[in-house]
Amino acid sequence: MKTAVGSEREGALALIFADFKEITKARLAISVVFSSIAGYFLGAYEVQWGQVLLLAFGGYCMVGASNAYNQVIEKDLDALMKRTKNRPIPAGRMTVNMAMILAVVLTILGILSLYLLNPKTAMFGAISIFLYTSVYTPLKTITPLAVFVGAIPGAIPFMLGWVAATDDFGIEPGTLFMIQFFWQFPHFWALGWMLNDDYAAGGFKMLPTGKKDAATVLQIIMYTIWMMAVSIIPVYGITGRLKLSVVAAVIIFIMGAVMLGFALQLYRKRDNVSARKLMLASVSYITLMQIVYVIDKFLA
Template sequence: MTEVNAIERSPSMLKNYIEITKPRLSIVVVFSSIAGYFLAANTYEWQTLVLLCIGGYFLVGSSNVFNQIIEKDLDALMKRTQNRPLPTGRVSVKNAWIYGVIMALSGIYMLFLINFATAFFGALSILLYAAVYTPLKTRTPLCVFVGAFPGAIPYMLGWVAASGNFGIEPGTLFMLQFFWQFPHFWAIGWMLEDDYKAGGFKMLPTGAADKGTAVQIILYTIWTVMVSLVPVFGVTGDLYMTPYSAVIVGLLGGWFLYYAIKLYKERSNAIAKKLMLVSVSYITLIQIIYVVDKFIR
């Protein structure tokens, strides 16, 4: 029996396999899909919700598994990731591949049971994340642009699961989450700049936590806020928001933009961390407000 196999048969084996799916991140992503579903559906089917939740988790989890397999040696170089199951050998690469493939195929099948379009976009997100975004992280800062595509799919995926088609409504949800990812991930890249450099990752648009990166964070934050307000103008089909909710969304956008500007002025890791936390709160609250607005109007 090899040392790795002995480790994988330890009582913590289940915890290791859950850990490599990045459960907190995966749950957040599934939450956005659920929000998209409730925005679109006129009648709610618990079977569809269960398939969307489990299938969505499997897809996101498998993407994270593939990401960690590819980056195993680089993760070992960074303090933030060096104790993950793959770099430490608590899970072998071979078993991680098997695990990831089973999760991916199971997730795609579950989404296919909802409708073909949902399965298609789900499979596309895995392909873009694992096969395109992940290899680009050590090559070019454009990786964030590429990664924003699979990262924006889950929010619109819920709408597609409910409606069976892609139109202006899920397209708007896609755009909102697409633009949001730039300030979010650049804030992470800013505060973890040294760690990412140790692993050879090129995450910041200028290659450094500098004034140029801060300017781009502000610009993408503005675009995010602008897209979040588009539904109030009645130009996005069945996706509509009342003026009352738009005021709240606008205030949240101002909160988000405040920290983006503050980062430009102070250019510190402490503010970058606050911006990252604000960005997570912002997108979560926007999703909740959109859904609540639908039910109260």
């Protein structure tokens, strides 16, 4: 009897944990935390692991809060799309009130954790939540320019780590912001291409032209080239303490060229398979690029 009760309790806890991961978009939140920590390592004169833990915790809370607010706002639209209809709120496993309480608690914990690092970090974290929730989310059903707005909070994490380490905003974190800002467009438009029919069912306008056409892919190619260019700017020695060796710059450029190759393949084929390859290549690029930056700093 005790075993049965224990198993039932464990099952309930597992379901609650699964719903927590779903409403905070755990995989996305972890990738954001990774970017923030990479930025911290680049900015820190000396790594302080207590600060890294605060940044990781605060960063997860801020992303989790943004996603929870987003799912509260879009609960009715989520119910219309295959990929989102089983989320906790539209599936009926979590009430709107419970989701809002969770979002508010995560917001408070996130801002407090980042404030303990320094006020600037908390400010940028709060700006990220506001833009994602109050501007990007409602614009998604109005205009494709929502992706441009969403790219701003999406680009903050890499920059945020530097600010957390230095309590300063200058050309270095600005450059990190621009790298991740331009990366957002090929990444999300490749995803938007793959899920265009599902997004349309929810009324979302994610592709720049609203269609899976040549003009959309040309913009993907253009932003990929800009991303490649900005990613190697530090090699020229014009970005303050943010530096990049020639070897590291060549490696990053080659990785960008691989991603550009997948974008060109999408232009030729214009199919979901090519869009998926580009999306996966973009995820690999942003992760490996940040790793190369960090390794290059410590080797130098």
